[in-house]
Amino acid sequence: MKSTTIDETCHEAIAAYAARFHGALGPVHGVASPLGAWMLLALAAQAATGDTRAAIEEVLGVSADDALAFVRGLFENPHPAVAAAIALWNDPSIYNEAFGRWHDALPETVERGPMPSHAAADAWVRNATRGAIAKMPVWDDLSVLVLASALAVDGIWCDPFSSVPSAELGDSAWAREVEQVLSTHDAGYSIRWTPSAGEVAVHVRPTRSDFIVTSVIAAPDLPFERVIAAAHEVASGSNRVERRTLFSLPLGDGHSWTITEQEVDADYADSRTQSGHIVLPAWRAETPSVDLLKHEGFGFRPAVRALESLLPFGPDGYSTRAIQATTAAYDRYGFRASSVTMSTTFEEEAVWIDARRRGLHRHVEVRFARPYAVVAYADGSHGRPHPWRGVPLFSAWITQPSEPEPMKREAIREFEIIEESFEP
Numbered sequence: 069m070k071s072t073t074i075d076e077t078c079h080e081a082i083a084a085y086a087a088r089f090h091g092a093l094g095p096v097h098g099v100a101s102p103l104g105a106w107m108l109l110a111l112a113a114q115a116a117t118g119d120t121r122a123a124i125e126e127v128l129g130v131s132a133d134d135a136l137a138f139v140r141g142l143f144e145n146p147h148p149a150v151a152a153a154i155a156l157w158n159d160p161s162i163y164n165e166a167f168g169r170w171h172d173a174l175p176e177t178v179e180r181g182p183m184p185s186h187a188a189a190d191a192w193v194r195n196a197t198r199g200a201i202a203k204m205p206v207w208d209d210l211s212v213l214v215l216a217s218a219l220a221v222d223g224i225w226c227d228p229f230s231s232v233p234s235a236e237l238g239d240s241a242w243a244r245e246v247e248q249v250l251s252t253h254d255a256g257y258s259i260r261w262t263p264s265a266g267e268v269a270v271h272v273r274p275t276r277s278d279f280i281v282t283s284v285i286a287a288p289d290l291p292f293e294r295v296i297a298a299a300h301e302v303a304s305g306s307n308r309v310e311r312r313t314l315f316s317l318p319l320g321d322g323h324s325w326t327i328t329e330q331e332v333d334a335d336y337a338d339s340r341t342q343s344g345h346i347v348l349p350a351w352r353a354e355t356p357s358v359d360l361l362k363h364e365g366f367g368f369r370p371a372v373r374a375l376e377s378l379l380p381f382g383p384d385g386y387s388t389r390a391i392q393a394t395t396a397a398y399d400r401y402g403f404r405a406s407s408v409t410m411s412t413t414f415e416e417e418a419v420w421i422d423a424r425r426r427g428l429h430r431h432v433e434v435r436f437a438r439p440y441a442v443v444a445y446a447d448g449s450h451g452r453p454h455p456w457r458g459v460p461l462f463s464a465w466i467t468q469p470s471e472p473e474p475m476k477r478e479a480i481r482e483f484e485i486i487e488e489s490f491e492p
Contacts, residue, residue: 078138079458081129082106083300086463087293092365095292099353099396099464101407104217108409109371110135115170116374127367143177147446147456149277151220153196155179159212167378183211193408200406205357205393208414216410221461223275224402231400231472236347240437242469249349250400250472257344257434259312265290265298269324269434271346278447281403283348285440287323292465299441303460314342314430325434332429339427348436349469352397360390375413388413396462400472405444405462439467
């Protein structure tokens, strides 16, 4: 039997945490980075003992030590497509023996220093997210302890989508909300069975930057949390997910697809080939301020207790806020997403087959024409099979389509340069 590594266990734990995270957000159009929050919980867990530590480990889905080792591995082996940073800032007056032990146990890659000015903290966010997020989602000049993580990806597709009339979505309200949608005949389609949502339609879209974006649509009557969970099952490569060939499915309409069949010329008799066509909208989403203390599913309540327990006695006590801000865009030419998660404590005062003889060919038209889930995750297919591979970076629940963005002159030239580099 194949043994499970710490990396694989943590990938599964992050995926499970992501499902709970989106469950707490609710079925609204938005994007998040459960990974950014999970990493902060892994660091805060090192400050906890007893029941508080156990509560954080339950949220993490692994032991605090394994979570810390995994985060350390991510930052010691940076992925070229992922901008990632963690910062710990504190007022020197709170430094005591307990705080010092926790401070020194954190990975060396955690940026540390005294409390910065508001402007300096905003500059850190801009630099960490490659300019996508301009400022900290919350700041208080009375803060004595800030723990923050930032993640960003920005990549162009290996091949751009085509832009087609939205009528190709079929009888959908979305077809009346936008004029154009995205279309592709590439091999990234599939129908799969998942433990959480049964049969789902899947579109996998790789970028040239070693990260992949997977879109998953399920039956319309399923709760969104189960669709999010199914998307993470697909993205993680779970061995519980089963790929369906088109010949194992009935002809006609499924919940988001139509399968047709015809006889074709083939290389050998009785061959069976298949192809797919995907139509889905461009989308943009922004979740500017998620209160991570508002719902137990985020797991930050015990983490805050652990961090506040490190601080020296204050006559008025301490209060903590934990916030995440995330933005993302899925468009004709690429995908980009950025997120910052922070906890601030302050003193109170304040497979496609090419099809000659006669054979059967089945074709599927998949339409992402109503709410669906998206997961972006790191890849290592270009010789980098290190801890980042398979890590879910961002996930989204899409309920609002957008018009595809016109191609800018700079992007046109970028594609020309890329294509020229592949010429023999």
